Amino acid sequence: MRENSVKCEIECIHEDIVAAVKEKLPPEEILYDVAELFKVFGDSTRVRIICVLFESEMCVCDIAETLNMTQSAISHQLRVLKQSRLVKFRREGKTIYYSLSDNHIKNIFNQAFEHVTE
Amino acid sequence: MRENSVKCEIECIHEDIVAAVKEKLPPEEILYDVAELFKVFGDSTRVRIICVLFESEMCVCDIAETLNMTQSAISHQLRVLKQSRLVKFRREGKTIYYSLSDNHIKNIFNQAFEHVTE
């Protein structure tokens, strides 16, 4: 990866700063997990599903109807959210109701809303 | 899109809840922008660049060295961050120093760190 360096990497590196920052960086694994979390949030369908669930628990078909998408598309995305443990669900008769399972989500989204609306 | 509905969309929709939630949802455009923001955060290289910049402003080559990646790869990703106005830069001689341009980033990342480390 570093093999195709251009000249500046030989000339202009501030070794002391690089070393200091390297030491302060969170573990690789944590940074990877953070990116994975944001990746889940980085799709407008999932963002819309999450915002729907901020308002009310809902079954798959209601979410699909609300967002004007197919039941299948919503179900696939709910799976992604389930695998990330961002949503939970309960059964009532034949219907399965989905809801958010984490408090951080609201905080993260509030900050994001502030950012994009300022 | 709604044409290929399966039966439940005819049978099991709770029209009142759907209508109420639809009304409360933020505008489409805002939701789209939020997803776009998270999409930028949803890449481990960009997460690492941002975390580097939490510690110190840095030139492209220093970031590349710190993260053990090529100058080109970092430059491409810095462009994405610039276009989203998440980083700013200043020139000093031949060197260009990059830094974060927004306060919300730190808050959003702190929440994300809390989420993944709990």
Added chain:
DNA sequence: TGTTCATATGAATATCTATTCATATGATAA
């Protein structure tokens, strides 16, 4: 116990995007 129906899923496709490689750009320093 069999049927119904809300939900889940597998395969296919189309779109998007991160990195590499090679090279351009353009501000600085001489």
Added chain:
DNA sequence: TTATCATATGAATAGATATTCATATGAACA
């Protein structure tokens, strides 16, 4: 004014992923 070098960029490629379509699953209810 020219040479240098830190940075930027275009094209190509490989890998990821969102949606669709068709169909499976399995809990509830009769």
